[in-house]
Amino acid sequence: MDDSQEHNLGALVTQWYKKNGRQNLPWRKSVTPYKVWISEMMLQQTQVVTAQSYYRKFLKKYPSLSSMKMATEDDILSLWSGLGYYRRASFIYQAKEKIFLDFNGRFPATYDELITLPGIGRSTAGAILSIAYQKPFPILDANVKRVIARLFLQKDFKEGLFWNLSAQCLDEDDPYSYQQGIMDIGATLCTPKAPLCPECPLNKNCLAFKKMIFGCLVQKKPIKKDVYLEFSLYKDGPRYFLAQTEALGFWKKLWMPPVKIVNKFNATNKHALSHRHIHFRFKQITNLPTDMKGKWFSKKDLANIALPKPISDKLLQDG
The missing domain is CATH 1.10.340.30 (Hypothetical protein; domain 2)
Structure with a gap:
């Protein structure tokens, strides 16, 4: 050409x-x-x-x-x-x-x-x-x-x-x-x-x-990685304790219950990111460590702060 x-x-x-x-x-x-x-x-x-x-x-x-x-x-x-x-x-x-x-x-x-x-x-x-x-x-x-x-x-x-x-x-x-x-x-x-x-x-x-070539010529997307997360759910009546973390490598600076990466488990909660499949669960915990950094939020506050959508949805469904 x-x-x-x-x-x-x-x-x-x-x-x-x-x-x-x-x-x-x-x-x-x-x-x-x-x-x-x-x-x-x-x-x-x-x-x-x-x-x-x-x-x-x-x-x-x-x-x-x-x-x-x-x-x-x-x-x-x-x-x-x-x-x-x-x-x-x-x-x-x-x-x-x-x-x-x-x-x-x-x-x-x-x-x-x-x-x-x-x-x-x-x-x-x-x-x-x-x-x-x-x-x-x-x-x-x-x-x-x-x-x-x-x-x-x-x-x-x-x-x-x-x-x-x-x-x-x-x-x-x-x-x-x-x-x-x-x-x-x-x-x-x-x-x-x-x-x-x-x-x-x-x-x-x-x-x-x-040349009658109709398929996509550019590279295929990489295979998504599975990541398993466990959230520690601290509640005080209608309030939730949330923190911001950068340890995951994604969802940086978003509010969520304290979280850690764990080994594979059978998860009912799943969410797809472009590069990862997220499997997650919540673990109810009574006593909040005194040195844990974060804030308490009421359920109505959740609409005004930045949370990952799957986490926000689950917290809003929580009784």
């Missing part, structure tokens, strides 16, 4: 988006750098259908960067409860702090500034610059990787090559529409299984389509 064909791909994507794109998504209705940032952080490892309600809730609480200035990390984590990948919420807090400390509350507008913010890598920076500032920077999220892999029949993911191909396909005249369009094509047409090739505006240029 020569340079003129690649440039034409960008125009095809832009034209398709303007007619068929998901322009009703909440983060596309009123575009600001702040709103693009929040939506891009939420959309990392999260499907659009799931992210929408969390985005609306977040923007209702913090409609602008300035409104988030005094927010604590716990405040942001509580809005993230149930969305998963809680490190993203911590990154938002850390980035917000850096913006007010180093940029005087001004949201960064250059690539070199953006990638200094916690949680923002090359692809997220490219999305913010293209969508919020109409600057032509490539992106390489999972949807775009899949489209590029099929377009150019690349069976092995070579990061440098994929970045070059992503940059070459850009529509520099309308980066906003192009980036929204290429992500929408990946999400709605060029899906991992059963892609809708006849409906794709790029099918005439797609090497995978020409």
Whole structure:
């Protein structure tokens, strides 16, 4: 595929988006750098259908960067409860702090500034610059990787090559529409299984389509690891004793009953993370050690703090 064909791909994507794109998504209705940032952080490892309600809730609480200035990390984590990948919420807090400390509350507008913010890598920076500032920077999220892999029949993911191909396909005249369009094509047409090739505006240029290869060409996800947890449930009437821990390697800074990793057991409580299968149980304990760090929370408090969703659900069901 020569340079003129690649440039034409960008125009095809832009034209398709303007007619068929998901322009009703909440983060596309009123575009600001702040709103693009929040939506891009939420959309990392999260499907659009799931992210929408969390985005609306977040923007209702913090409609602008300035409104988030005094927010604590716990405040942001509580809005993230149930969305998963809680490190993203911590990154938002850390980035917000850096913006007010180093940029005087001004949201960064250059690539070199953006990638200094916690949680923002090359692809997220490219999305913010293209969508919020109409600057032509490539992106390489999972949807775009899949489209590029099929377009150019690349069976092995070579990061440098994929970045070059992503940059070459850009529509520099309308980066906003192009980036929204290429992500929408990946999400709605060029899906991992059963892609809708006849409906794709790029099918005439797609090497995978020409060779009738319809499977997903990018790497398969790694096998999930099983983790077994035991929570110590301390109760004082309607109150629960909860603590924050970083020992698990996940659910960092979230509130939960004191927990430890244990050997395999037959669990009725299960929860799937993207990289782990969590099996857990509760053990009722009467006497709270005097040196244990944590806080007491009533059941009604649980809705206002950041807990892992499966733990929150179980505590709310507890009589």
